[in-house]
Amino acid sequence: MFSLKILIVEDDSVSALLLQRALEKNNHEIIGIADSGEKALDLLEENHSDIVMMDINLAGELDGIKTTEIINEKYDIPVVYLSASSDAETLNKVVGTNPSAYVIKPFNIRELNMVIELAIYKDRKEKELQKLNNELEEKVRIRTAELYEANKELTKALEKEREINELKSRIVLNVSHGFKTPLTSILSSAQLLQMYAEKEHPFKQKIAKHALKIENSVRALNNLLTSVLFFGKADANKMEYKPKKMFLGAFLKEVLDTVKAGIENDATIKTKFGNLPKTITSDSELLYQVFENLLSNAVKYSKDGGEVLFELDYVDGNLVGKVSDQGIGIPKSEQPQLFDRFFRAKNVGIVEGSGLGLSIVKKCLDVLKGDITFVSEVGKGTTFEVTIPAK
Structure with a gap:
């Protein structure tokens, strides 16, 4: 001992x-x-x-x-x-x-020695335990202080990021709005040129051809700016659901007229509408973005002279729409990225596009509390189906 x-x-x-x-x-x-x-x-x-x-x-x-x-x-x-x-x-x-x-x-002596050994052992273990506990408390204190400082830095960084995003959104909105006015003037001038070209003129065909190019280019740029403005509002958390009574027939005609005006590959749109109500209550701007982008994409990626089928029905208080094409299709490996912003499949070739259309569709459906599904096969086409609550 x-x-x-x-x-x-x-x-x-x-x-x-x-x-x-x-x-x-x-x-x-x-x-x-x-x-x-x-x-x-x-x-x-x-x-x-x-x-x-x-x-x-x-x-x-x-x-x-x-x-x-x-x-x-x-x-x-x-x-x-x-x-x-x-x-x-x-x-x-x-x-x-x-x-x-x-x-x-x-x-007795033996009992006494045993008690003393146990007492010393107990004391030492208690002190070791207390030392470990003190060390742990100190580590926790230091770690807590570090986490507090890290949280302060993270809060500062998030605030800075928020300020940058707000500034970016303001810049995007201001610049985009600034482009809108001159684009409108260019589009009007192109349309006037087409009107003048209808009269007898030695360069009648060339004027008409170039005026149409100007008009199509302006429409494409205007659509891009509209998309940028859309995401500017989305990123600034300014997208709201604003339902109002709307005439469904007039709405669908506006969508189809807009899409048909931008067709450049002689594709056609066939419609198949079920028993649709005369009026519904929904957000017309969001609905427009959904159907206009789905139809424009279907037309754009169809083969020359191809047919796009637009089906729409009203079931249990929901608009149920399908947009089908027999175009290039989407590679299976890339389908999970389809709704990502700026994503374009590798097989689009020289077809122009911003990669924002389907992202806009998904964002609008989130606000409308709707759903979207699709099936696609390369070389055989794509079908999108949406279900959107509408009273």
Whole structure:
């Protein structure tokens, strides 16, 4: 057994002497014998002790329990109680001081040595545990502080990003609006040129041809600006659902007229409308974006002279529409990206486009609380189906 420095606190001199001899036989060093709590504290003030053997009943103002409380608070040294009594009242008194062990007098040497070893082992383990706990608390404190600082930096970064996005949205909206007016003027001039070309003129055919090119180019650029403006509003969280009563027949005619005006590959659009109501309540601008983009894409990616089928029905308070073509189709590996902004499949070839149309469709359907599905096969065409609540 290892050697320890021990303080004996015992007011019975005979018991103290017997305990001293027993401990010294096991190579322990007795730093002193105190017959009162006050004297025990004085000895500890001047000497280091590994353990205290404490009699519970002491003469003076401080008994063993009060003395132990002071030792626990001031020195943090393990205490082994010595007592001739093992009654419940005595045991209840000592429990509150968290003693390292409790020995009943008279004791034998073997039992005493075992108690002392256990007391030292218990004390060391408790201190190791406390040290680990303190280290853990410190790590948690440091980590918490680091997370707090990181959160502050993240908040600053997010605020900065928000400001940049707002600035970007304002720039996009202002620039796009700025383009709208001159484009309208160019389109009007192109249409006037076409009117003049109808009269007898040596360059009649050339004027008509180039005026049509100008008109188509302006329409394409105008559509692009409309898409940019759309996403400018979306990114600025300014897209709202604004339902109003609308005449469905007039709406569909407007969509079809617009799409047909932009056909450049002689594709045709065949319609198949079911039992549609005369009026519905929905957001006409969002609906327009859905059907105009789906039909324009179907026409654009159809073969020259191909046919696009536009079906629309009204079922259980929902508009159910299908747009089918026999065009180039979408590669299966690229279909998961179909609604991503600016995504264009690799097989589009020289067909012009911004890659925004289907992204706009999906965004509008999210606001309308509608759904979209599609099936597509390369070389055989694509069919989109939408279901949109409309009362």
